[in-house]
Amino acid sequence: xxxxxxxxxxxxxxxxxxxxxxxxxxxxxxxxxxxxxxxxxxxxxxxxxxxxxxxxxxxxxxxxxxxxxxxxxxxxxxxxxxxxxxxxxxxxxxxxxxxxxxxxxxxxxxxxxxxxxxxxxxxxxxxxxxxxxxxxxxxxxxxxxxxxxxxxxxxxxxxxxxxxxxxxxxxxxxxxxxxxxxxxxxxxxxxxxxxxxxxxxxxxxxxxxxxxxxxxxxxxxxxxxxxxxxxxxxxxxxxxxxxxxxxxxxxxxxxxxxxxxxxxxxxxxxxxxxxxxxxxxxxxxxxxxxxxxxxxxxxxxxxxxxxxxxxxxxxxxxxxxxxxxxxxxxxxxxxxxxxxxxxxxxxxxxxxxxxxxxxxxxxxxxxxxxxxxxxxxxxxxxxxxxxxxxxxxxxxxxxxxxxxxxxxxxxxxxxxxxxxxxxxxxxxxxxxxxxxxxxxxxxxxxxxxxxxxxxxxxxxxxxxxxxxxxxxxxxxxxxxxxxxxxxxxxxxxxxxxxxxxxxxxxxxxxxxxxxxxxxxxxxxxxxxxxxxxxxxxxxxxxxxxxxxxxxxxxxxxxxxxxxxxxxxxxxxxxxxxxxxxxxxxxxxxxxxxxxxxxxxxxxxxxxxxxxxxxxxxxxxxxxxxxxxxxxxxxxxxxxxxxxxxxxxxxxxxxxxxxxxxxxxxxxxxxxxxxxxxxxxxxxxxxxxxxxxxxxxxxxx
Numbered sequence: 040x041x042x043x044x045x046x047x048x049x050x051x052x053x054x055x056x057x058x059x060x061x062x063x064x065x066x067x068x069x070x071x072x073x074x075x076x077x078x079x080x081x082x083x084x085x086x087x088x089x090x091x092x093x094x095x096x097x098x099x100x101x102x103x104x105x106x107x108x109x110x111x112x113x114x115x116x117x118x119x120x121x122x123x124x125x126x127x128x129x130x131x132x133x134x135x136x137x138x139x140x141x142x143x144x145x146x147x148x149x150x151x152x153x154x155x156x157x158x159x160x161x162x163x164x165x166x167x168x169x170x171x172x173x174x175x176x177x178x179x180x181x182x183x184x185x186x187x188x189x190x191x192x193x194x195x196x197x198x199x200x201x202x203x204x205x206x207x208x209x210x211x212x213x214x215x216x217x218x219x220x221x222x223x224x225x226x227x228x229x230x231x232x233x234x235x236x237x238x239x240x241x242x243x244x245x246x247x248x249x250x251x252x253x254x255x256x257x258x259x260x261x262x263x264x265x266x267x268x269x270x271x272x273x274x275x276x277x278x279x280x281x282x283x284x285x286x287x288x289x290x291x292x293x294x295x296x297x298x299x300x301x302x303x304x305x306x307x308x309x310x311x312x313x314x315x316x317x318x319x320x321x322x323x324x325x326x327x328x329x330x331x332x333x334x335x336x337x338x339x340x341x342x343x344x345x346x347x348x349x350x351x352x353x354x355x356x357x358x359x360x361x362x363x364x365x366x367x368x369x370x371x372x373x374x375x376x377x378x379x380x381x382x383x384x385x386x387x388x389x390x391x392x393x394x395x396x397x398x399x400x401x402x403x404x405x406x407x408x409x410x411x412x413x414x415x416x417x418x419x420x421x422x423x424x425x426x427x428x429x430x431x432x433x434x435x436x437x438x439x440x441x442x443x444x445x446x447x448x449x450x451x452x453x454x455x456x457x458x459x460x461x462x463x464x465x466x467x468x469x470x471x472x473x474x475x476x477x478x479x480x481x482x483x484x485x486x487x488x489x490x491x492x493x494x495x496x497x498x499x500x501x502x503x504x505x506x507x508x509x510x511x512x513x514x515x516x517x518x519x520x521x522x523x524x525x526x527x528x529x530x531x532x533x534x535x536x537x538x539x540x541x542x543x544x545x546x547x548x549x550x551x552x553x554x555x556x557x558x559x560x561x562x563x564x565x566x567x568x569x570x571x572x573x574x575x576x577x578x579x580x581x582x583x584x585x586x587x588x589x590x591x592x593x594x595x596x597x598x599x600x601x602x603x604x605x606x607x608x609x610x611x612x613x614x615x616x617x618x619x620x621x622x623x624x625x626x627x628x629x630x631x632x633x634x635x636x637x638x639x640x641x642x643x644x645x646x647x648x649x650x651x652x653x654x655x656x657x658x659x660x661x662x663x664x665x666x667x668x669x670x671x672x673x674x675x676x677x678x679x680x681x682x683x684x685x686x687x688x689x690x691x692x693x694x695x696x697x698x699x700x701x702x703x704x705x706x707x708x709x710x711x712x713x714x715x716x717x718x719x720x721x722x723x724x725x726x727x728x729x730x731x732x733x734x735x736x737x738x739x
Contacts, residue, residue: 043080043089043090043106044106044107044108046092046095047066047078047092047093047094047095047104047105047106048095048104048105048106048107049095049096049103049104049105050065050066050067050095050096050103050104050105051065051067051103051105052067052096052098052099052101052103053067053101054067054371055067055068055069055101055140055141055367055368055371056068056139056141056142056143056279057113057115057139057141057142057143057181057183057184059109059110059111059183059184059185062107062108063105063106063107063108063109064105064106064109064110064113064183065103065104065105065106066078066094066103066104066105066106066115067101067102067103068094068101068102068103068117068139068140068141068332069100069101069102069140069332069333069336069364069368070100070102070119070121070332070333070336071100071333071335071336071364072121072122072129072131072333072335072336073102073119073120073121073131073332073333074120074121074122074131075093075094075119075120075121076093076094076102076117076118076119076120076332077091077092077093077094077117077118077119077120077133078091078092078093078094078104078106078115078117079091079115079116079117079118079136079175080092080106080113080114080115081114081115081116081180082114083112083114084114084146084147085114085146085147085179085180085182086147086176088175091118092104092106100364109183110183111182111183111184111185112182112183113182113183114146114180114181114182115139115180115181115182115183116136116137116138116139116175116178116180116181117136117137117138117139117331117332118133118134118135118136118137119131119132119133119137119331119332119333120133123157123169125158125166125167125322125346126167126345126346127335127345127346128334128335128340128345128346129334129335130157130326130330130331130334131331132157132169132170132326132331134170134171134172134173134174135155135157135173135174135326135327135331136173136174136175136178136180137178137326137327137328137331137332138178138179138180138181138276138277138327138328139181139328140277140278140279140328140329140332140368141279141368141371142181142182142277142279142280143181143182143184143186143279143280143375144181144182144183144184144280144291145179145180145181145182145255145277145280145283146179146180146182147178147179147180148179149177149178149179149257149258149276149327150177151177151260151263152174152177153170153172154170154172154173154174154177155174155177155178155325155326155327156170156324156325156326157169157170157325157326157330157331158170158323165323166322166323166346167346178327179276184291186291186292186379188292188295188379190299190381193299193302193381194302194303195302195307195381195383196246196302196305196306196307196383197307197383198246198247198305198307199624200420200443200484200486200562201484201485201486201622201623201624202246202616202622203246203247203307203420203486203562204243204244204245204246204247204562204563204565204612204615205245205246205247205249205309205489205562205563205564205565206240206243206245206247206248206249206564206565206566206567207249207251207311207494207495207564207565207566207567208248208249208250208251208566208567209250209251209270209271209495209567209589210227210228210231210250210251210253210282210285211226211227211270211284211285211585211590212226212270212567212589212590212591213230213231213236213567213591214226214227214230214231214233214236214591215590215591216587216590216591216592216593216594217230217233217235217236217591217593218593219233219235219593220233220235220236223287224287226285226590227285227286227287227293228253228281228285228286228287228293228294228297229286229287229288229293229296229297230287230297231248231250231294231297231298231301232296232297232298232299232300232301234300237300237301237304237306240301240304240306241304241305241306242605242609243565243570243605243608243609243612244608244609244612244613244615244616245306245565245612246305246306246307247306247307247308247309247383247384247420248301248306248307248308248309249309249310249311249386249422249564250308250309250310250311251271251272251311251495252271252272252273252275252282252310252311252312252313252388253272253281253282253285253294253310254272254275254276254277254278254279254280254281254282254312254313255275255276255277255280255281255282255283256269256272256273256274256275256276256282256318257269257274257276257318257327259274262583265515267514267515267583267584267585268583268585269582269583269585270581270582270583270584270585270589271495271496271582272313273313273354273388273582274313274318274354275313275316275317275318276317276318276327276328277328278312278314278368278369278372279372279375281294281380294380295379295380295381298380298381298382299381302381307383307384307420308381308382308383308384309382309383309384309385309386309420309422310376310382310384310385310386311385311386311388312372312373312385312386312387312388313388313389314358314360314369314372314387314388314393315351315352315357315358315387315388315389315390315392315393315427316352316354316355316356316357316358316389316392317329317356317358319355319356320354320355320356321347321348321350321355321356322346322347322348323355324355324356336359336362336364336365337358337359337362337365338356338357338358338359339351339356339357339358339359339361339395342397349429350428351392351395351427351428351429351432352389352392352427352428352429353427353428357392357395357429358392360392360393360394360395360404360405360406361396361397361404361405363405366405366406366409369393369406370406370409370410370413370416373385373410373416374413374415374416377415377416377419378415382419383419383420384419384420384421384422385419385420385421385422386422386423386424386445387421387422387423387424388424389424389426389427390423390424390425390438390442390444391423391424391425391426391427391429391432391433391434392427392429393406393407393423394406394407394434394438395427395429399430399431400431400432400434400437402434402437402438402439403439407438407439407442410441411439411440411441417441420443421441421442421443422442422443422444422445422489423438423442423443423444423445424444424445425437425438425444425445426447435447435448435477436474436477436478439481440481440482440483442487443486443487443488443489443562444478444487444488444489445489445491445494445564446470446474446477446488446489446490446491446561447491448466448470448474448477449470449474449488449490449491449559449561450490450491450492450493450494450526451526452466452467452469452470453467453470453492453552453555453556454492454503454525454526454527454552455526456555456661456683456685457548457551457552457555457685457727458526458527458528458548459528459661459685459686459687460526461658461659462656462657462658462660463661463685464650464654464655464657464660464661464663465655465656467663467683468642468655468663468665470490470559471555471558471559471560471665471681472485472559472560472626472627472640472665473485473486473487473488473559473560473561473623473626474488474561475626475628478626479626484624484625484626485560485561485623485624485625485626486561486562486624487561487562488560488561488562489561489562489564490556490559490561490562490563490564491556491563491564491566492552492553492556492565492566492569493566493569494564494566495566495581496579496580496582497521497522497525497579497580498525498527498575498577498579499566499568499569499573499574499575500549500552500553500566500569500572500573501545501549501569501572501573501574502527502574502575502576502577502579503525503526503527503528503552504527504528504529504530504544504545504548504549505529505530505533505534505535505545505574505577506525506527506529506533506534506577507525507527507528507529507533508533508577509521509522509523509525509577509578509579509580510534510576510577510578511577511578511579511580513578513584513588514578514580514581514582514583514584515583520580521578521579521580522579522580525579530544530545530548531544533577534576534577544726544727546572546600546604547708547709547725547726547727547728548727549572549604550604550607550708550709550711550729551683551708551727551728551729553569553607553608553611553708554611554681554706554708554729554730554731555681555683555729556611557611557612557614557615557621558611558615558621558679558681558729558731560621560622560623560626560627563615565608567591568591568592568596570596570604570605570608571595571596571598571600571601571602571604571605572595572600572601572604573591573592573595575588575589576588603711603712606711607706607711610706611706614705614706614731618677618679618733619669619677620667620668620669620677620678620679621679623667623669627639627640627667628640629641632668632669632670632676637668637676637678638668639667639668639669640665640666640667640668641665641666641695642663642664642665642666643664643666643695644660644662644663644664645662645664645682645684645690645691645692645693645724646693647692647693647694647695648695649695661684661685661686662682662683662684662685662686662690662692662724663682663683664680664681664682664683664692664695665680665681665683666678666679666680666681666695667679667680671735674737675735675736675737676735676736676737677733677735678733678734678735678736679731679732679733680702680731680732680733681729681730681731682722682724682728682729682730682731682732683724683728683729684724684725684726684727684728684729685727686726687726688726689723689724689725689726689728690723690724691721691722691723691724692721692722692723692724692730693720693721694720694721694722697736698720700734700736701717701734702717702718702719702722702732702733702734703715703716703717703718703732703733703734704716704717704718704722704730704731704732705731705732705733706730706731707724707725707728707729707730708725708727708728708729708730709724709725709728710725718732
């Protein structure tokens with residue numbers, strides 16, 4: 040390292056973060072309420088402080104300075120001076136080294152002690168007290184980077200929404216036990232681009248890999264004290280740095296190379312991102328970055344009681360996205376991942392929180408407007424989780440155009456229908472057709488509904504048909520955590536069984552649920568491992584299980600049962616690609632097609648009769664036939680029918696008019712090995728069975 044100068048030059052307020060220009064490094068950090076901010080420069084290992092500088096300029100509430108001759112690799116942190124007045128929302132404590140919110144790389148590990156808190160933890164005055172211990176030795180440091188990667192030959196897949204099939208996976212758990220990946224790369228970013236991993240995704244017909252959070256996150260102190268680990272990663276320490284534990288090498292290019300390989304295979308990469316809260320928790324949490332830089336600006340605080348953090352997220356704090364600089368930080372982070380790492384889209388954890396104002400949720404909130412108009416971000420796939428725990432915290436269907444939304448009503452309705460609940464037929468019909476009752480407004484399309492049978496949070500598909508009670512004892516919370524109502528059914532025995540009949544029923548129901556998923560309008564999302572029957576032993580909240588409970592068991596995928604379910608799932612995605620009506624880009628309302636009085640969508644029962652209002656509301660109605668028709672380019676009318684039987688016995692479905700046409704069964708969940716079969720005017724559907732069939736009429 041060059042001899043460090045005694046003072047900093049003025050530098051520039053833009054861009055935020057540490058920026059190398061070839062001759063030195065510009066440092067800039069936002070704080071509207073600090074009285075002084077110091078830049079602390081450390082040795083190469085981030086252990087010994089070499090120099091401390093006061094940032095000399097404050098422009099538009101951004102503190103900045105320029106360090107001549109500084110190079111990439113320099114380690115640094117900040118100290119912020121100001122009022123320590125928790126009753127007013129201010130928690131400045133210069134004894135705490137702070138991580139740059141715009142850090143692109145980090146060195147060192149966070150080590151938990153009471154010195155990580157701005158107040159005296161065991162004080163009678165609690166967070167009103169002031170702690171003078173220095174935490175620099177225990178804090179990770181930011182590292183100046185100068186990353187250039189050649190994306191010039193990268194071709195983004197840009198898969199249309201209506202053709203998208205999402206595969207949600209944990210970046211570690213996906214490959215940790217995958218023996219076809221070399222041991223040093225299992226569970227890492229490098230493995231995501233492994234040819235065998237890509238082969239599996241291609242075999243399934245997946246078009247987008249959605250990764251659970253990969254932003255740097257911390258290990259929760261309370262979990263470490265119980266011998267557990269934060270596995271899911273929803274506890275962000277920095278929004279710009281990839282999580283280091285997922286790297287097999289020292290280079291961030293490892294992740295970039297994997298993304299390029301996925302792109303080359305036609306697979307997009309979507310990141311699950313957590314901008315609703317940070318790892319600093321409530322007012323009794325640690326001071327690591329944002330809290331120490333400007334607690335009153337970065338976080339939403341209780342009106343008239345700013346000592347306390349608003350907790351609409353259930354994690355202790357809520358980022359304040361009514362502030363322009365906080366919106367800028369999130370938008371800059373998203374843009375960085377899109378441009379520097381080639382990311383194709385984002386799924387916003389507790390996305391409702393990002394649209395909260397002082398008066399509640401606003402679909403026209405500033406953050407949404409910024410994303411929609413951004414020339415980079417507005418072209419990406421944007422997915423939101425439309426709920427949080429705050430007031431009015433359920434807004435499914437109320438997000439602005441350009442967003443897709445996780446549809447939990449789809450998940451619950453499909454689960455209830457297939458376990459045999461009463462009075463599900465009408466609601467199921469709405470979910471099968473893209474949930475138009477929720478999404479058909481403001482020029483939105485069926486793809487806005489992300490249809491899921493499950494997600495990382497909750498039961499796996501196999502556990503949905505094997506457990507009726509959660510089994511979260513391994514989490515150390517006396518089985519009190521996780522959802523208590525999972526709309527599941529064990530079909531006679533809780534958990535694994537040797538009963539062949541029960542196992543056959545469970546397998547059939549899984550196939551029927553998958554058939555329902557891929558035959559529904561909307562964007563299907565598959566959870567990694569559901570394609571081969573992965574189980575978590577009934578644990579529906581495995582956030583702290585960084586072990587075999589959560590990791591995918593690829594030996595199970597190679598079993599005869601696993602291989603068969605993979606093949607069945609692949610057939611479904613292939614049918615979805617082949618038959619446009621399974622992924623129609625517009626909502627269907629029974630409009631007439633050009634020939635024989637057929638309509639684009641119609642509903643029938645097993646008798647071949649159209650459903651009357653009384654039939655729709657019959658609580659015992661567990662059979663449904665959905666027929667969709669569309670005109671092909673050559674003038675033919677292509678018809679696809681979905682036959683569903685959720686009753687306990689077989690049902691013979693009578694085909695509605697027209698008569699004397701040759702119908703072909705494409706897939707039958709009760710006969711997974713059956714090839715395409717021509718049928719006459721009736722077809723028997725097994726109990727808990729789903730069938731897809733097709734025919735064409737007319738044309739030249």
